[in-house]
Amino acid sequence: MPSQNNPGDRIALLQGTLDLLILKTLLFGPRHGQGIARSIQLQSEEVFFVDHGSLYLALQRLEDKKWVSAKWGVSENNRKARFYSLTAKGHQQLIEKTSEWQRLTRAIGLILDEGPSSEGV
Amino acid sequence: MFRRRRRTDDFTEEIQSHLALEADELQSEGLSEDDARRRAKVEFGNMQRAQERFYLRGRVAWFDDLLHDIKFAVRQLTKRPGFTSVAILVLALGIGTSVAIFAFVDAALLEPLPYANPDRIMSVNESDTELPGWPLSYPDFLDWQAQNKSFSSLDIYTGSGYLLRTNSGMEAVKGERVSGSFFQTLGVRPILGRDFDPGEDQPGGPNVVLLSYEAWTHWFGARPEVIGETVDLNNQVYTIIGVLPPSFSFALSGDAEFWVPINKLSPHEHSRTFYAFLGIGRLRDGITVQSAQTEMRMISEQLQRQYAITGRDLNASVIPYSEVVVGDIRSILLMLLSGASLLLLIACVNVGSLVLVRSESRRREIAVRGVLGATPARLVRQFVTEGLLLAGLGSGAGIIVAAALMRLLAHLVPKGMASGMPFLNGVALNAHTVAFAGATALLAALLLATTPVLRFSFQRVRDGLSHGDRGAASGLWRRLGANLVIVELAIAVVLLTGAGLFGRSLYRLLHVPLGFDANHLATVEVAAPGSVYKGKERTAELYREIAQRIASLPGVESAGLTSRLPVGCNCPTDGIRIVGRPYHGEHNEVNERHVSASYLSTLKATLMRGRFFTEADDASHPGVAIINQALAQKYFPGVDPIGQSIADDEGGQPSVWQIVGVIDDIREGPLDVDITPTEYFPINQTGEPSFTLAARSSQDSNALLPVLVRTLRQINPDLGVSNEVTLSEKIGTTQAAMLHRFSAWLVSGFATTALILGVVGVYGVIAYSVSQRTREIGVRMALGAQRSSVYRLVVRQAGWLTLAGLAIGLFCSLGTSILMRSLLFGVYAWDPVTLLCVAVLLGLASIAASFLPARRAASIDPVEALRAE
Numbered sequence: 001m002p003s004q005n006n007p008g009d010r011i012a013l014l015q016g017t018l019d020l021l022i023l024k025t026l027l028f029g030p031r032h033g034q035g036i037a038r039s040i041q042l043q044s045e046e047v048f049f050v051d052h053g054s055l056y057l058a059l060q061r062l063e064d065k066k067w068v069s070a071k072w073g074v075s076e077n078n079r080k081a082r083f084y085s086l087t088a089k090g091h092q093q094l095i096e097k098t099s100e101w102q103r104l105t106r107a108i109g110l111i112l113d114e115g116p117s118s119e120g121v
Numbered sequence: 122m123f124r125r126r127r128r129t130d131d132f133t134e135e136i137q138s139h140l141a142l143e144a145d146e147l148q149s150e151g152l153s154e155d156d157a158r159r160r161a162k163v164e165f166g167n168m169q170r171a172q173e174r175f176y177l178r179g180r181v182a183w184f185d186d187l188l189h190d191i192k193f194a195v196r197q198l199t200k201r202p203g204f205t206s207v208a209i210l211v212l213a214l215g216i217g218t219s220v221a222i223f224a225f226v227d228a229a230l231l232e233p234l235p236y237a238n239p240d241r242i243m244s245v246n247e248s249d250t251e252l253p254g255w256p257l258s259y260p261d262f263l264d265w266q267a268q269n270k271s272f273s274s275l276d277i278y279t280g281s282g283y284l285l286r287t288n289s290g291m292e293a294v295k296g297e298r299v300s301g302s303f304f305q306t307l308g309v310r311p312i313l314g315r316d317f318d319p320g321e322d323q324p325g326g327p328n329v330v331l332l333s334y335e336a337w338t339h340w341f342g343a344r345p346e347v348i349g350e351t352v353d354l355n356n357q358v359y360t361i362i363g364v365l366p367p368s369f370s371f372a373l374s375g376d377a378e379f380w381v382p383i384n385k386l387s388p389h390e391h392s393r394t395f396y397a398f399l400g401i402g403r404l405r406d407g408i409t410v411q412s413a414q415t416e417m418r419m420i421s422e423q424l425q426r427q428y429a430i431t432g433r434d435l436n437a438s439v440i441p442y443s444e445v446v447v448g449d450i451r452s453i454l455l456m457l458l459s460g461a462s463l464l465l466l467i468a469c470v471n472v473g474s475l476v477l478v479r480s481e482s483r484r485r486e487i488a489v490r491g492v493l494g495a496t497p498a499r500l501v502r503q504f505v506t507e508g509l510l511l512a513g514l515g516s517g518a519g520i521i522v523a524a525a526l527m528r529l530l531a532h533l534v535p536k537g538m539a540s541g542m543p544f545l546n547g548v549a550l551n552a553h554t555v556a557f558a559g560a561t562a563l564l565a566a567l568l569l570a571t572t573p574v575l576r577f578s579f580q581r582v583r584d585g586l587s588h589g590d591r592g593a594a595s596g597l598w599r600r601l602g603a604n605l606v607i608v609e610l611a612i613a614v615v616l617l618t619g620a621g622l623f624g625r626s627l628y629r630l631l632h633v634p635l636g637f638d639a640n641h642l643a644t645v646e647v648a649a650p651g652s653v654y655k656g657k658e659r660t661a662e663l664y665r666e667i668a669q670r671i672a673s674l675p676g677v678e679s680a681g682l683t684s685r686l687p688v689g690c691n692c693p694t695d696g697i698r699i700v701g702r703p704y705h706g707e708h709n710e711v712n713e714r715h716v717s718a719s720y721l722s723t724l725k726a727t728l729m730r731g732r733f734f735t736e737a738d739d740a741s742h743p744g745v746a747i748i749n750q751a752l753a754q755k756y757f758p759g760v761d762p763i764g765q766s767i768a769d770d771e772g773g774q775p776s777v778w779q780i781v782g783v784i785d786d787i788r789e790g791p792l793d794v795d796i797t798p799t800e801y802f803p804i805n806q807t808g809e810p811s812f813t814l815a816a817r818s819s820q821d822s823n824a825l826l827p828v829l830v831r832t833l834r835q836i837n838p839d840l841g842v843s844n845e846v847t848l849s850e851k852i853g854t855t856q857a858a859m860l861h862r863f864s865a866w867l868v869s870g871f872a873t874t875a876l877i878l879g880v881v882g883v884y885g886v887i888a889y890s891v892s893q894r895t896r897e898i899g900v901r902m903a904l905g906a907q908r909s910s911v912y913r914l915v916v917r918q919a920g921w922l923t924l925a926g927l928a929i930g931l932f933c934s935l936g937t938s939i940l941m942r943s944l945l946f947g948v949y950a951w952d953p954v955t956l957l958c959v960a961v962l963l964g965l966a967s968i969a970a971s972f973l974p975a976r977r978a979a980s981i982d983p984v985e986a987l988r989a990e
Contacts, residue, residue, distance in 0.1 A: 032138070032139075032142065033135060033139050034138075034139040034142040034143050034146075035142075037139075038146070051166055052136075052139065052164070052165045052166055052171070053165070053166055053167060053168070053170055053171030053174065054171075056132070056135065056136065056139075056171060056175070057171065057174055057175060060127070060132070060175065063127075075142060077142075077145055079138060079141050079142055079145065080134075080138055081135075081138045081139075081142060082135045082138065
C-alpha cells in the first residue's frame with residue numbers, strides 16, 4: 001500500500017474542502033463513513049490523507065446543519081453501519097460549493113501558471 | 122423540529138463499525154485477520170481524541186469544565202471535613218467580624234443623617250479657647266439670625282425637663298425647647314398635624330407641643346385623634362399640634378419627647394451673657410463653611426464690641442453637624458475597623474497556608490493528572506475553583522456571623538448612649554455592607570485561589586512524580602509557609618498589644634481616685650413642681666422632709682441632696698470673682714453644685730479644713746460655700762481660703778459666698794478628664810426645683826431603689842421621680858467607661874482570635890515540617906542523636922518563627938499604639954508592661970504549639986523511618 005510506505009506524498013486536506021468532498025461522494029447514493037473515506041482516498045489517487053476522526057466530526061457537523069441525513073443500516077457484507085445520504089439542502093450546497101471551488105482554483109491556477117500578470121484575481 | 126442530541130455511545134458504535142468494515146476490506150485484499158484488525162486501528166488514528174472532539178462539539182466547554190471542577194472541588198472538600206470546616210470557620214469569623222464592624226462605620230460615617238441635604242446643616246455656636254461648643258445667649262441669637270447672610274435659616278434649641286401629668290401621677294419627661302423654624306432647618310415634617318406656625322415662637326406665644334413618635338406611641342397609644350388634645354406639662358396646659366416621624370432623631374437632645382417653641386423666657390434668659398442656647402443653621406447654596414464662619418465671626422465680634430462683653434474670649438464657630446454627632450466615635454470606629462481588617466487578613470493568611478499544606482500533599486495527584494494530559498491552565502482552573510468555592514462558603518457563613526454580631530454589638534451600646542447615636546438604627550445588611558462583604562469575599566477568593574497556583578507555577582510537574590514528597594522542592598513551601606506564619610504572629614502581636622493597652626486603660630479609668638466612696642449609694646432624680654413649691658423656704662422644707670424620711674428608712678445610713686451627681690460632667694459652671702481682689706473681667710470658670718447639709722458626709726468626702734454645711738445654712742443666713750482643693754490651689758495659693766469670700770452674678774444678681782470649708786477633690790466631671798475647681802453652695806440657700814437624692818445603704822443599694830421611689834411618692838405624689846440607679850452602676854455606664862469597655866472587649870476579642878489563629882499557624886508549619894523531615898530525623902537518631910536534641914531541633918525552629926514574628930509585631934505595634942494614643946487613658950502607648958506581657962504570652966503559646974510535633978518527632982522510630990523510604 002503506497003499510503004503506508006510514503007506518507008510524505010500525501011497532502012493534508014485544506015480547511016473546508018473535506019465537507020465538499022463528502023457531499024460530492026454522497027451524490028451517487030447513500031454511503032457509510034468507511035465507504036466515504038475509502039472513496040475519497042481512491043478517487044484522489046491516494047494523494048489525500050483523510051484523518052478519520054476529522055471525517056466523522058465533519059459528517060456530524062453536516063448532519064447538524066441538515067445537509068446530510070443518517071440512519072443505521074446493514075452493509076453489503078452484513079455489518080451494521082451508519083449510512084449517510086444527501087438532503088435537498090445538501091444538494092443545493094454541493095452546487096454552490098463546487099462552483100465556488102472552481103472559481104477559486106481557476107484564479108489560483110491563473111496566478112501560478114502565468115506569473116504576476118495584468119489579469120489579477 | 123427539535124432533534125435529540127446524538128449520544129457519544131452511538132458515535133463510538135459508528136467508529137467500531139468503521140473498524141470492522143475496514144478490516145473486512147483489508148482482509149479481502151489479502152491480509153490476515155489479526156493484521157487487518159490492527160491495520161484498521163492504525164489507519165484510523167487517535168480514536169480517543171476523535172471521541173473527545175465529538176464530545177466537546179457544540180458544548181460550552183468552559184462551563185462544562187466548571188461543573189466538573191465544582192463537582193470535583195466539592196468531593197475534595199467533603200473528603201477532608203476537618204480541613205474544610207476549619208477553613209470555613211476561620212473565614213467566617215474573619216469576614217463576619219469585619220463586615221459587622223464595617224456596618225457600624227457605614228452607619229456612623231457614610232450614611233447620611235435623616236434630614237434633607239444633611240451636609241448643609243451646620244452647628245452654629247460660639248467657641249472658647251477651652252470649650253469648642255459654647256452656647257449662645259438669646260439676644261445674640263436674634264442678632265445673628267437677623268444679620269447673617271450665610272444661612273437660609275438659623276435656629277436654636279435647648280434641653281428641658283417637664284413633669285407630665287398622667288393617670289398614675291407625675292412623670293418626669295425629657296423635652297426640648299426650639300425656635301420656630303427648627304424643623305424646617307432640618308427639613309423634617311410632622312407625619313401628623315402641623316409644624317409650628319410663624320410667630321408661635323414669639324414671647325407670649327401659645328402653649329403648643331409637637332410629640333416625638335416614641336412619645337406618641339408610649340404616652341398616647343398612637344391615636345391619630347391626639348392632634349388638638351391638650352396635655353399637662355409642669356402644671357400648664359399645652360395643645361398637641363403634631364407628631365414627628367419615627368425616623369426623626371436629634372442626637373444632641375438625646376431622646377427628647379416633647380418639643381415646644383421658645384416663647385417663654387426666664388428673666389436671665391433675656392440677658393446677653395446667659396449662654397444657654399445651641400444654634401443650628403442651614404447653609405445657603407454656594408456658601409462654604411469657611412465663608413460662613415468668617416461672616417459669623419465678624420457679627421460676633423461686632424456684637425461683643427457693641428455691648429462691651431468682656432471676660433470670655435468668644436469666637437463664632439461653624440462646624441458641619443454630622444461632625445458634631447459622630448465626634449469621638451469616629452476614631453474608635455476607625456480603630457475597630459483596622460482591628461477587624463487585621464483579623465480578616467490573619468484569617469485569610471491562615472486559610473491560605475492551610476490550602477498550601479493541602480496542595481503540598483496533593484503534589485502526586487497533580488503530577489499524575491498533568492501526565493494524563495491536563496494542561497497547566499486546566500490544573501490552575503481546578504485550584505481556582507476550589508479556592509472560590511471555599512471562599513464562597515466562608516463568605517456565606519461570614520454574612521450569618523456578621524448579622525449575629527451586628528445585633529449583639531448594637532445591644533452592647535447602653536440605651537442612654539444609643540439615643541445620642543441615631544445612626545445605630547442604620548446598622549444593617551444594606552447595599553453598602555453587602556458590597557463590602559462582596560469585596561472581602563473577593564479578596565479571600567483571590568488569596569485562596571492564587572496561593573496554590575503560585576506554589577505550582579514554580580515547579581515542574583515531572584518533579585512531582587519522581588519521589589517528589591521528600592525532595593528539595595518542599596524547601597520553597599517551607600519558606601513561604603514560614604513567612605506566612607511570621608505575618609500571622611506579627612498581626613497577633615499588634616492586636617494583643619492593642620487589647621492590652623485598652624484593658625489597662627479601662628482598669629486605670631475605673632480605678633481613678635474618685636474622692637468619695639461610690640459603693641452602696643442609691644440615687645434617684647427628683648423634680649418638684651414649681652407651682653406647689655414656691656420660694657426657698659417652701660423648697661427647703663421639702664429638702665428637709667425628704668432627707669429625714671429617707672435617712673430614717675431601715676438599712677439607710679444617711680441621705681443627702683445635690684443639684685448634680687459626681688462623675689457626670691464639668692457643668693454647669695459659674696464665673697466667679699474673689700471678693701477683695703481687683704477684677705478685670707477674668708474668666709474664672711468653676712463647677713457649681715448645690716448640696717444639702719448631709720450630702721458631702723453621705724458621699725464620705727474628705728474634709729480638709731473648716732466644716733461641712735449644716736441645716737442652719739439657710740436662706741435667712743448669709744451665703745456660705747465649700748470649695749475643693751483644686752479651687753483652693755488655683756485661686757488661693759499660699760492663703761487660707763477659710764473666711765475668704767467669692768462672688769458671682771448669675772442672672773445679673775450679684776451674690777457673695779463666704780468659704781467655710783475645703784474638701785478633697787471629688788471627681789465631678791467624667792472619669793477621663795482632669796479635676797477642675799468646684800464650688801458647693803447650700804441647696805437651702807439656692808433653692809433648686811430639680812435635684813438628685815443620694816442615699817447610703819448598709820446593704821445592697823439596688824434593693825433600696827424601689828423603696829426610695831415609694832417613699833418619695835408618699836411624700837408628695839406630684840413629685841417627678843426618675844432615673845433611679847446605684848452610683849457605681851451609673852459610673853460604670855458613663856460614656857467614658859462604656860467607650861473604653863467597648864473598645865477593650867472588642868479588641869480583646871480580635872486579639873484572642875488572632876492569638877489562636879497564629880498559634881494554630883505555628884503548629885501547622887512545625888507539624889508539617891516534622892512530617893517532611895521524618896527520614897532526616899530518623900538518620901540523626903540512628904547516628905546517635907538523643908531525643909532531647911530532637912526536641913531542641915523542632916522547638917528551635919518554632920522559636921525562630923516566634924522571635925521573627927514578635928520582633929516585627931512589636932515594631933509595628935509601637936507605630937499603631939502611637940496612632941491610637943488619643944484613645945488611651947493613663948497608659949503610655951509604649952507601655953513596657955503590656956509589651957512584655959504580650960511577648961511572654963505569645964512566646965509561651967507558640968512554644969506550647971510546637972511541643973506536640975516535637976514530641977512526635979522525638980518518638981520517631983529510626984528503623985521505621987528509614988524503612989519507609
